[in-house]
Amino acid sequence: MSFTPFVDRGESVTIDGLTVENGEExxxxxxxxxxxxxxxxxxxxxxxxxIIDALVVRLEGEASLPDRLPLGEKSHPVADPFA
Structure with a gap:
């Protein structure tokens, strides 16, 4: 499985009925x-x-983590099909 946390290439992983969706933040x-x-x-x-081990390694390797990210989700730009 190739899953690099916080490197958003639009991928997601499904394990049984659980989806893990990667994002930049x-x-x-x-x-x-x-x-x-x-x-x-x-x-x-x-x-x-x-997946969890990769997340922990990535977070532990960050030089400076904020206490908490601002609320809200960062969405991917989607072209308007009606435009």
């Missing part, structure tokens, strides 16, 4: 993930761990 998790005590659950847990 935020990484969003939404949906539902149920991890079972089976091989599929182990695979899903390992994928989540890879």
């Amino acid at each position: 935020r990484v969003a998790f939404y949906g539902r993930l149920s991890i079972g005590k089976d091989q599929a659950g182990l695979k899903d847990a390992q994928e989540m761990k890879t």
Whole structure:
């Protein structure tokens, strides 16, 4: 899996029913993930761990993090289909 946190190339990752959406300032998790005590659950847990570990490494490597980002989401520009 190639997922570089906070490097927004418009990608998202789906693990079972959970989507992880990459952004320049935020990484969003939404949906539902149920991890079972089976091989599929182990695979899903390992994928989540890879993403979380990458997030922690990236955040720990930042020289200066604000206490909190301003509220609101930064959206991607979308062309108006009616223009």
